[in-house]
Amino acid sequence: MKLHEYQAKDIFRKFGIPVPDGQVATSGEEAVRVAEKLKGPPWVVKAQVHAGGRGKGGGVRVVDSLDDVREATQTILDQPLITKQTGAEGRRVYQVLIEEGVKIHQELYLAMVVDRSLARPVMIFSQAGGMEIEEVAARSPGLVLKEFVNPNTGWMPYHGRSLAYQLDPLPQPETLKALISLMARLYKTFMQLDCSLAEINPLVITKEGKVVAIDAKIDVDDNALFRQKELLAYDDPKEKDPLESKAGQYNLNYIRLDGNIGAMVNGAGLAMATMDVIKMAGAEPANFLDVGGGASEEMVTKGFEIILQDKKVKAILINIFGGILRCDVLARGVLAAAEKTEIPVPLIVRLEGTNVEEGRRILEESGLKFLVAKDMAEAADLVTKQVS
């Protein structure tokens, strides 16, 4: 689950990580009322969307008058924000964060993630802040410092010292102390809230020598939400693809993609392989959908409905290897969906495995129009022919 910047900053405040004063607003007038209560000018107006790179896309504006606060807010709210991470159509912005401006002396990068191969949390620190860390890593890998933490013993003061003392030139002792203490707090935040990412880019050293998180990004591991119930309040359905949220309600693993071949598959591995064969046949998948091994007839129905609701879809491929999910259950699920909505696009079916004969019989006797493929390659070819 992704959090908005303002939500991540609320959390940082609770954990004692310094952030600028600020508040969200949903209109130009409200933004001015917020700014009046804050120290400034300058003020900073920041689009609240689940996408990075806002600065370069015009979603972060540093302004010097209340009129400019109003205007910047209205401009950001009026048009979709396009950044490197939003795709060409951009994202609508529903709220902005108004903050007191900070006088930046230096921009740093600080983040906590899990290193999966080492199965350890790792703190990443760089004095090349403000830029994308991937870019820094590619161009000057020596500037990306890492400190791995043993989760059994936790964060140790030396972890922070060994990162901070590599700054060149070394900041004032007070600043260093604040930085090292902030690192420990970020580790604590990350661990206590079961984050998969806690990132501050940039973490700034101000002209007064203070260390302040002027950006904040927190992703929480969905698998831990059962024990992070207070964080559920931060969920923002408006940021999600409507079909993906619907799929989430039925425990379907569905990810929307840009192509026009809808695919319904059981098992993540088979779903990935199906996307590969679709691409190899020269078409593009419209989605990843793993209905799962234990899928019920209802889940199959819902999955099929979701594919049908995606207006980009011009043909559908059902690729099932019946194991725990039996082919007859799949067939009944598809029929239930077909009874409610007509299927306006060609349907290609490849079924194998448990109860395959019964599955085929149910489909054939239903009067539903579909093409049968004997294997995956043929299925991909058939489905690609429908759209080319």
Ligand code: GDP
């Ligand atoms: P992102 O582009 O989505 O990562 O948004 P950020 O919150 O990182 O803001 C982008 C850039 O705006 C930062 O790297 C800063 O250079 C600048 N910026 C943000 N807040 C302030 C501020 O208070 N004062 C000044 N001078 N610049 C700021």
Ligand code: MN
């Ligand atoms: Mn940033």
